[in-house]
């Protein structure tokens with residue numbers, strides 16, 4: 001888009017030469033500014049939240065289940081503030097932490113989702129914990145999960161139930177202890 005300029009021709013009428021390093025930097029800066037402006041307009045879209053690859057594990061009724069997924073935000077910064085599903089008494093966002101070599105989980109009230117990079121809930125990291133399953137989660141079936149975002153509002157996704165043990169995350173069978181976090185044995189490596 002920038003055509004070559006005959007510096008000799010322009011020099012007498014211009015306060016600076018376009019071929020000087022300073023002018024080149026300025027020209028780059030102008031182009032960068034323009035691109036930033038275009039990006040800012042695109043990022044103003046509040047409906048930029050996307051949730052993909054929601055999956056869960058087979059579990060008997062009454063047990064505790066997990067859900068994982070990936071959140072992508074191509075819009076303005078947003079915050080995941082809540083989660084709910086009809087298949088469990090309660091659902092909440094958890095985070096797995098390494099407390100001096102002991103893997104524990106703790107509830108996370110808010111999760112910021114920016115356009116920098118997607119957030120993937122995965123065994124050993126963030127996960128949705130389903131407490132008190134009202135029905136068995138059967139491999140090959142699916143169930144709805146509704147996420148609530150501060151700006152984007154509610155986003156309902158379909159979680160696919162995988163076989164028990166498939167890509168098995170850490171055990172959730174023990175439930176939460178009085179401290180609001182529970183130690184859990186880590187079973188093998190994270191899924192590939």
Ligand SMILES: [Cu+2]
Nearest residue numbers: 094105129172
């Ligand atoms: Cu958990």
